[in-house]
Amino acid sequence: MSSSYPPLAQALVDTMVTAADAEPQRAVAFQGAPGAYSHQAVRETFPDALPLPCAGFEDAIEAVQAGRAGCAVIPIENSLHGRVADMHFLLPESGLRIVGEHFVRVRHCLLGLGTQAQLREVKSHPQALGQVRRHLRSWGIAPVQFFDTAAAAAAVAGDGDAAVGAIASRLAGALYGLNILAEGVEDADHNTTRFVVLAREASQPAAGVAAMTSFNFEVRSVPAALFKALGGFATNGINMTKLESYLRDGKFSQAEFYAEIEGSPADPAVARAFDELGYFTNWVKIIGTYAKARDREA
Structure with missing residues (x-):
């Protein structure tokens, strides 16, 4: 630790x-x-x-x-x-x-030992501070970067200075005995x-449960390799919700991809799409098939 x-x-x-x-x-x-x-x-x-x-x-x-x-x-x-x-x-x-x-749903709280009027600065992770910057500017409170949102709350509680607050979760406020001075202070409501x-072990969603599948693959270094590799998902009616590329080991010729689809390899249409994917890639690794928590449009 x-x-x-x-x-x-x-x-x-x-x-x-x-x-x-x-x-x-x-x-x-x-x-x-x-x-x-x-x-x-x-x-x-x-x-x-x-x-x-x-x-x-x-x-x-x-x-x-x-x-x-x-x-x-x-x-x-x-x-x-x-x-x-x-x-x-x-x-x-x-x-x-x-x-x-x-x-x-990330709902940032303004936490402190005293009142909001006493605050002169707040500590939090840089991303959290960026997500509440409009509120902080309107309140005239200076942001101070810290390595972790919850650790910032713990530091504020331990230091005992009512002029210094934190941006963190309601849970952090409760754990470290801080007052919730404002809640839902993030600038974007989504x-x-x-x-x-x-x-350690893979699992499969129960029958009839909507599933997601996450996997990695590396395309072959040939023209239109990615287009051909993904064609099977389109022709089999499989919805791909995520596709991200990245390079490894200094190679610029062959990209690796992280992808997610709706469905399970146990579904015939998904199995056909993976068969086609295999023809145009060097390797495919399925990281997991699991129950879908919610629709991506939500």
Whole structure:
């Protein structure tokens, strides 16, 4: 565990780690300090689990790989900022499987020890500060960058200065005893983060449940390779909801892709599309098939 957490957060981390170590089968790993939005996602997805805070995404993944947690809940994309950095590398390399997804509506709170009128500055993660900048400017409150939203709340609570507040979740305010001075202060009312559940073993949604499938592939270095590779999804009526490219190992000739579709390889139409995909790619890795949490248009 990281020693960089503020003391109040570190005390909670130590308690939660001890509980998770005693019952690893109930532990669910997440990245961040207690009170982070990832912690909120764990509580919403697995109400009876033992949340296991981890310093980084790699640490959360390693906890599952090593059996110290039954699964991990990891953010993969945000409606304002797009994909979470390095997830397209970490997911296929981890050897873990996506077994579920969950959407968290990010409602930022203005937290403090006193009143809003007393605040002169607020601490939070740079992304969170960027998401509330119009409100802060209108209130005349200066933003101060911190490495984590929940850790910022813990630091404010520990420092005891009523002139310094934090932007974090309602959960963080409750954990560290801060007043909720304003709620829903994000500038965009659609701010939502999508999380995936990672486990060592793959799972399949129950029959009749709408499914999503996530996979990686590398196209061959030939003209129109991507067009041909994806043609099978179009001709078989498969809806592709995500397609992102990235380069690995300094290569500029062959792109790798992370993609998501609606449906399961157990469906005949999806199976035909994957067969066609295989003809025009060097390799295909299915990362997981899991129940769809909500329609993408919502």
